[in-house]
Amino acid sequence: MSRGTAERVVPTPLVAASHQRRFVLGDRIFRAMAYAAALLVMVIAVIFLIALVIPALPAITRFGLGFFATRTWDPVRNEFGALTPIYGTLVTSAIALLIAFPIGLGAALFLAEDARLRLLRGPLSFLIELLAGIPSVVIGLWAFFTLTPLMRNNVDPFLQHALGFLPLFRGTPSGYGFLTAGLVLAIMVLPIMIALSRDVIRAVPRELREASLALGATNAETIWSVILPYARVGITGAVLLSLGRALGETIAVTMVIGNTMQISTSLFATGYTLPSVIANEFTEANGTLYLGSLFYLGVVLVLITIAVNVLARLLIWRFSGSGRAMA
Amino acid sequence: MSLPLVRILVDRVVGALVVLCVMVAAIPVLVLFLFVIIKGFPGLLTPGFFTDPPHPQGVPGGGVLNAIIGTLEIVGIGSLLAVPVGALIGIFLSEYGRNQVGDTVRFISDVLTGLPSIAFGIFGYTVVVLTTHHFSALSASIALAVLMLPVILRATETALLLIPNSLREAGLALGAPRWRVTLEIVVPAALGGIVTGALLAMARAAGETAPLLFTAFGNDIVQTNPQQPIGALALTIYRNALLPYHNLQDQAWAAALLLVILVATTNILARVYVRRMQR
Amino acid sequence: MKRVLIALSVGASVLLAACGGTSVANNPSTGGPVAITPPAAALTGAGATFPGPFYDAARFAYNLKFSQVTVNYQAVGSGAGIQQLTKKLVDFGASDVPMNPTELTAAGGSDAVVQIASTLGTESLAYNLPGVSNGQLKLTPKTIAGIFLGTIKNWNDPALAADNSGVSLPNQAITVVHRSDGSGTTYIFTDYLSTVSSDWKSKVGKGKSVSWPVGQGASGNAAVATRITQTPGAIGYVELAYVLQTNMTQASLQNHDGQFVIPSPDGATAAASQFPAVSPTQFSIVDAPGQKSAPISGYSWLMLYKDQADKTKGTALVDYLDWLVTDGQSYATNVHYAKLPTNMVKADIISLKTVTSGGAALLPSNAPAPS
Numbered sequence: 001m002s003r004g005t006a007e008r009v010v011p012t013p014l015v016a017a018s019h020q021r022r023f024v025l026g027d028r029i030f031r032a033m034a035y036a037a038a039l040l041v042m043v044i045a046v047i048f049l050i051a052l053v054i055p056a057l058p059a060i061t062r063f064g065l066g067f068f069a070t071r072t073w074d075p076v077r078n079e080f081g082a083l084t085p086i087y088g089t090l091v092t093s094a095i096a097l098l099i100a101f102p103i104g105l106g107a108a109l110f111l112a113e114d115a116r117l118r119l120l121r122g123p124l125s126f127l128i129e130l131l132a133g134i135p136s137v138v139i140g141l142w143a144f145f146t147l148t149p150l151m152r153n154n155v156d157p158f159l160q161h162a163l164g165f166l167p168l169f170r171g172t173p174s175g176y177g178f179l180t181a182g183l184v185l186a187i188m189v190l191p192i193m194i195a196l197s198r199d200v201i202r203a204v205p206r207e208l209r210e211a212s213l214a215l216g217a218t219n220a221e222t223i224w225s226v227i228l229p230y231a232r233v234g235i236t237g238a239v240l241l242s243l244g245r246a247l248g249e250t251i252a253v254t255m256v257i258g259n260t261m262q263i264s265t266s267l268f269a270t271g272y273t274l275p276s277v278i279a280n281e282f283t284e285a286n287g288t289l290y291l292g293s294l295f296y297l298g299v300v301l302v303l304i305t306i307a308v309n310v311l312a313r314l315l316i317w318r319f320s321g322s323g324r325a326m327a
Numbered sequence: 328m329s330l331p332l333v334r335i336l337v338d339r340v341v342g343a344l345v346v347l348c349v350m351v352a353a354i355p356v357l358v359l360f361l362f363v364i365i366k367g368f369p370g371l372l373t374p375g376f377f378t379d380p381p382h383p384q385g386v387p388g389g390g391v392l393n394a395i396i397g398t399l400e401i402v403g404i405g406s407l408l409a410v411p412v413g414a415l416i417g418i419f420l421s422e423y424g425r426n427q428v429g430d431t432v433r434f435i436s437d438v439l440t441g442l443p444s445i446a447f448g449i450f451g452y453t454v455v456v457l458t459t460h461h462f463s464a465l466s467a468s469i470a471l472a473v474l475m476l477p478v479i480l481r482a483t484e485t486a487l488l489l490i491p492n493s494l495r496e497a498g499l500a501l502g503a504p505r506w507r508v509t510l511e512i513v514v515p516a517a518l519g520g521i522v523t524g525a526l527l528a529m530a531r532a533a534g535e536t537a538p539l540l541f542t543a544f545g546n547d548i549v550q551t552n553p554q555q556p557i558g559a560l561a562l563t564i565y566r567n568a569l570l571p572y573h574n575l576q577d578q579a580w581a582a583a584l585l586l587v588i589l590v591a592t593t594n595i596l597a598r599v600y601v602r603r604m605q606r
Numbered sequence: 607m608k609r610v611l612i613a614l615s616v617g618a619s620v621l622l623a624a625c626g627g628t629s630v631a632n633n634p635s636t637g638g639p640v641a642i643t644p645p646a647a648a649l650t651g652a653g654a655t656f657p658g659p660f661y662d663a664a665r666f667a668y669n670l671k672f673s674q675v676t677v678n679y680q681a682v683g684s685g686a687g688i689q690q691l692t693k694k695l696v697d698f699g700a701s702d703v704p705m706n707p708t709e710l711t712a713a714g715g716s717d718a719v720v721q722i723a724s725t726l727g728t729e730s731l732a733y734n735l736p737g738v739s740n741g742q743l744k745l746t747p748k749t750i751a752g753i754f755l756g757t758i759k760n761w762n763d764p765a766l767a768a769d770n771s772g773v774s775l776p777n778q779a780i781t782v783v784h785r786s787d788g789s790g791t792t793y794i795f796t797d798y799l800s801t802v803s804s805d806w807k808s809k810v811g812k813g814k815s816v817s818w819p820v821g822q823g824a825s826g827n828a829a830v831a832t833r834i835t836q837t838p839g840a841i842g843y844v845e846l847a848y849v850l851q852t853n854m855t856q857a858s859l860q861n862h863d864g865q866f867v868i869p870s871p872d873g874a875t876a877a878a879s880q881f882p883a884v885s886p887t888q889f890s891i892v893d894a895p896g897q898k899s900a901p902i903s904g905y906s907w908l909m910l911y912k913d914q915a916d917k918t919k920g921t922a923l924v925d926y927l928d929w930l931v932t933d934g935q936s937y938a939t940n941v942h943y944a945k946l947p948t949n950m951v952k953a954d955i956i957s958l959k960t961v962t963s964g965g966a967a968l969l970p971s972n973a974p975a976p977s
Contacts, residue, residue: 030506034419037412038432041480044473045435051453052446075788075815106348117346124353126598131356133527133590135534136444137564138583142362144568145576149836172779174837176822187355194352218334220341241441248443250537251565259786259823270822275445275537280825282449282541284685284788286692286709295449302446309441383662384851385940460694461650544650547662548669548676555648556678569829571852 056299059292067296073261073277075285080293082300087263088178088271089301092253093246095182095267096189101239103186104193109223111194112201113209132191140252143184148175148256151183156268171266176258179267184252189242196241196316200234201227237315244308248301250275274301363584370581373574380558381547384572391582393549397558400551401464401543402533405471410525413476414514417483417521422509424484436477444537447474451542462544464557470538475528482524486517523597530593534586536561560586642929642970646674647922653679653687653700655827656791657725657906659847659941661700664934668926675922681826685788685814691719691909697923698910700724702790703814704886705909714911720961721886721909722954724930726944728874729795729902730849730856732834733841735761737774741868743857744769747802747893747901750859753780753841754799755806756820761839769860776839783833783842786823788814794904795843798892843902846870847942861901862893871944873900878947885953905950910961917963924961924968931955 059067059080070081111125152175159179163169204227212222228235258270259280274297285291370376375388382389420429451470456462490513498508514521539545544556545566560582567579651661658681665677682690684701691699692713710716731745745753749765752758758765761775785792796812810816821842824833831848834840841857846869849856858866867873877894878884884891884905893901908927914920931954935945946954959969 024504026506027504030509031423034415034423035428037415038419038424038428040412041416041432041435041476044476045438047454048446048450048473051450055453074817076811076813076817103348103351106345107352110345110349116342124349127353127356130591130594131359133530133534133594134356134359135531135536135561135586135590137534137536137561138363138586139359141564141568141579141583142359145366146362152837172781172839174781174822174840190352190355218338220338221334223341244441248441248445250443250445255565255568259825260821261823275443278445278449279537279540280786281788282452284683284689286685286689286712286788298446298449301443305441305443306438309438313437383666383941384659385663386666456695457693462695544652545680546678548648548678550648550676552648556650556680569824569826569832571828571831571835571848571854 052295052299052302055288056292056295058288059296060299062289063293063296067293068300071263075281075290078287078289080290080296082274082297084261084263085272085274085277085297086300088181088257088273088276089247091178091267091271092181092185092257092273093243095179096185096246097239097243099183099186100190100193100242104190104238104242105197105235107190107194108197108201109227112198128191128194131187132195136188136249136251137255139184139188140255143180143252144255147184148180151175151180160268167265168267171264171268173268174258174270176256177266177268177270178257178264181253181257181273182267184256185246185249188249188252189245192245193238193242196238197231197235200231200238200316203234204230233315233318237312237317240308240312240315244305244312247308248275248305250279254279274298360587363580363587366577367580367582367584367587370577371584373577373581376578376581380549381563381575381578389574389578391558391560391563391578393546393558394560394563394582395585396549396551397464397543397546397562398533398560400553400557401467401471401539401559402529404465404468404553405475405532406525406529408468408472409475409479409528412472413479413525413528414483414521416476416480417487418509418514420480420484421487422505422513432480436480439473439477440481444474444535445540447471447535447538448541451538456542459554461554462542462556463554464543464551465553467539467543467557467559468553470542471532471535474535474538475532478528478531479521479524482527483517483521486520486524487513489520490516519600523600526593527597530590533589534561536565642925644672644675644922644925645918647676647919649675649677649698649919649923649926650696651677651679651687651698651700651908652682652690652696653908654684654702654790654906655681656684656702656727656789656794656845656904657700657943658827658845659851660725660727660938660943663937663941664930667937668929668934675926677926681828683785683787683826684790684793688909691911694911697919698908698927700906700908702904702906703793704889704907718912719909720912720957721907722927722931722957723884723889723905723946723950724908724927724954725906725935725938726871726874726878726946726950727904727906727942728846728869728871728877728900728944729791729843729904730846730854730869731841731859731902732831732844732849732854732856734834734836734838735776735778735855736838737776738855740855741858742770742773743775743855744773744860744866745857746860747799751799751803751806754782754784754818754820755803755809756782778839781837781840782818782821783830783837783840784818784821784823785815785825785827785830787825789827790814790904790906791827791843791845792816794892795902797890797904798902801890801893846874850942859901861897861899862895863897863899865897867898867900869900869902871939871942873898874903874944875947876900877903878905878944878950882947882949884950905946912961914961914963914968917968920961920963921968924958928955928958928969931958 067082071083072079072081152173156173160169208226212226253273254276257276260270261272278294278298285294376390379388379390380393447470451466455466455469495508498512539559539562543559545562546556546558564579564582567575661679687699687701688709690696704721713719746769760779762777793814796816800807800812824830827845827848830842831844834842858868860866876896877891877899880894880896881891891903931951938945961968
């Protein structure tokens with residue numbers, strides 16, 4: 001949607017003059033209400049900031065930036081550090097993107113422009129969109145009961161058998177842990193990745209594509225040499241937005257990550273992510289430092305998510321040349 | 328003029344890969360649906376599922392009535408808060424928002440959309456629970472309202488932007504003041520889009536769990552008082568999944584099925600509506 | 607079929623018991639029973655998962671009897687329960703370990719909070735070893751400490767084999783499951799380990815949350831139970847009721863006297879009988895002497911504010927708790943908890959009588975204490 005469609009229509013002097021006395025009050029009130037609503041949004045944002053940052057201050061002042069480099073999380077000795085949950089968040093998100101990026105891009109290429117199987121495009125597109133609407137807790141439920149045994153009994157042993165020389169696949173798989181959580185996240189970000197990439201690919205000018213084909217390039221070559229390079233910025237935006245989603249996902253991950261405060265090179269190991277720690281320990285944190293540390297984790301999480309999201313939207317916005325709404 | 332074999336092969340392979348990717352992408356949702364329906368449906372048929380709150384182990388019957396009512400209540404109150412305000416902000420953005428204030432609001436809205444859902448729980452806890460000194464349906468509703476706000480706001484703005492200016496100009500030319508043009512002409516024309524946005528936001532809110540953990544608290548008793556802690560389908564699923572009792576696990580699956588039906592219905596309705604508008 | 611019968615009989619007895627019996631005080635003039643009917647109130651409590659099944663059965667029965675009182679109890683863990691009570695977000699908290707001095711100070715001082723024992727339970731070491739049936743696995747304090755310290759890593763470790771001749775333990779890594787939330791169950795377990803293993807005491811210590819040397823975390827007794835049932839080779843400490851209600855396999859534990867016992871409510875009663883002078887400051891009953899004592903037993907506690915701001919709620923609360931420690935105890939055995947010994951019930955009632963609102967005591971002074 002380009003920004004030009006709703007230009008402000010200023011009432012002509014004739015029309016305005018005839019109603020100036022009678023209705024300007026109505027217009028004024030409505031305008032005030034509308035601005036008040038906008039103000040409300042800003043107030044909410046400020047309250048949000050305060051509600052998040054102020055309780056975190058005891059931890060911020062006590063630990064400062066060293067918080068990010070500390071592995072310990074010890075409520076008994078009142079020593080806290082964010083490194084372990086940050087590691088878990090990064091690892092699970094990385095796994096999610098590694099899986100979702102190629103599959104998502106491939107699917108987007110099909111849905112955006114493929115001339116074959118056109119009839120399937122609609123239903124497939126619908127199915128994938130539907131996935132986006134499935135609540136996180138339902139995916140977590142399925143992952144907990146169906147995916148974890150599958151991982152433990154089939155997938156993990158296979159990976160260990162094939163790639164066990166890598167430290168990534170050592171240790172006894174329990175079905176919970178980084179790999180399973182990463183897989184769950186991949187499923188959850190796939191719809192976003194596909195939808196955004198598809199729009200980005202569609203925005204590539206037809207002329208470029210047709211020119212490439214006219215010059216004798218195959219579809220695959222056109223994709224590789226023309227479409228992808230052109231859409232590179234937008235696709236990066238799509239990846240970043242998916243990353244933002246993966247970073248903040250709480251419930252489904254908490255149900256399969258294993259809730260262990262540890263860093264491990266093995267993907268089969270259980271661990272913790274930033275949102276999971278908060279979800280699990282928030283209601284029982286005693287003392288301002290413990291609670292403050294949890295809020296500090298929250299601040300970190302929110303800041304990272306905002307940064308990633310803003311960057312993503314900048315890239316996509318600049319690429320598609322529009323301010324289209326992305327919910 | 329035929330192309331070298333390699334190039335044709337590469338083209339075919341990439342073509343196949345792309346199809347494979349989209350098939351793979353469609354698998355999770357099908358698998359999810361399959362499992363939720365198979366494992367959840369029997370639970371729906373258990374006597375007492377829709378009419379009873381949870382019973383202690385050993386007492387026959389038991390269900391999720393408390394959670395169903397809870398979800399309806401918190402989404403209902405949340406919508407009452409978020410829909411009018413969100414719509415008004417959307418109107419602001421489209422009719423008065425071509426300026427820095429509007430841009431700031433859009434930015435904040437985008438930021439809110441991307442926040443982890445647990446942040447809304449922290450918001451509800453700090454702002455409502457701690458100040459009122461109890462967990463409550465109200466605090467959960469407020470957390471969900473803030474969560475729904477950006478979605479409704481954006482959907483309203485988009486819907487209003489789609490209305491051609493000629494409609495606005497016609498209204499003004501007929502002598503109506505701007506506020507009447509907006510409220511009585513433009514908004515009704517865009518109502519479908521606004522309602523769709525609201526419905527999608529409500530469906531999302533119904534499925535959220537993290538905002539409820541420190542606000543709604545959970546309640547095994549059927550009650551509707553907004554000042555009291557309350558249960559919800561999402562909470563029931565989350566907590567029951569971790570319990571070792573089979574009947575409660577079955578209830579979790581059945582509750583998941585309810586949520587999935589809700590989400591699927593809303594999405595289908597939204598799609599049908601959009602398609603009808605495009606004709 | 608058997609499980610269905612058991613379930614139905616438990617259910618039937620809950621319903622029957624609710625219809626019979628009344629919460630009584632002694633009528634001062636006639637000496638006969640006077641029922642304590644509570645005012646209408648919606649009570650909220652939070653805390654331990656250890657007594658969860660008992661509280662669930664009790665509140666359901668109480669509501670059947672007195673429909674004007676609803677009790678909403680959420681088992682969020684002992685640590686969370688104490689926090690919610692301190693912040694005055696709930697009416698009562700529940701924890702398997704009474705509040706320590708720091709927690710009491712945060713709540714307004716040791717005089718501000720009343721703590722009563724609500725039930726008596728015991729912990730099992732549940733495991734998932736397909737070839738090893740219930741009670742077959744024998745664990746001693748040494749091997750338990752070894753497993754949880756991570757020095758015994760595999761089920762076929764010689765230390766385990768030594769105690770388990772005749773049982774074939776597989777070559778499989780041990781997956782330790784512990785609590786990830788602040789837990790009174792953990793406190794009791796680590797209290798036990800600290801008592802029987804100087805190694806554990808110096809390396810880890812006891813607490814509601816400790817720095818576990820090995821293992822994965824799950825939130826709540828129930829979640830630990832679920833994790834164990836789903837993970838072959840897993841072992842963890844779980845309250846007995848969860849183990850029995852879900853037919854898990856548990857180990858025979860060697861108690862202080864060297865006897866191998868399978869944890870049971872009777873074992874808990876035997877352990878408790880060794881410690882007649884239990885109070886909120888002196889409450890440990892782990893590693894109790896006695897042939898039949900279950901080694902990892904403990905009371906569970908309920909805490910409320912001595913001065914209740916809301917008189918109606920406060921009255922309903924003490925009425926409910928008074929019932930819980932007297933008539934309500936009959937619901938304990940069906941869900942595999944032990945009834946409170948008489949001395950504890952007496953102490954509880956005395957404590958409950960000190961709860962006031964606006965200066966006036968809420969429990970009638972003639973509320974019965976068992977003789």
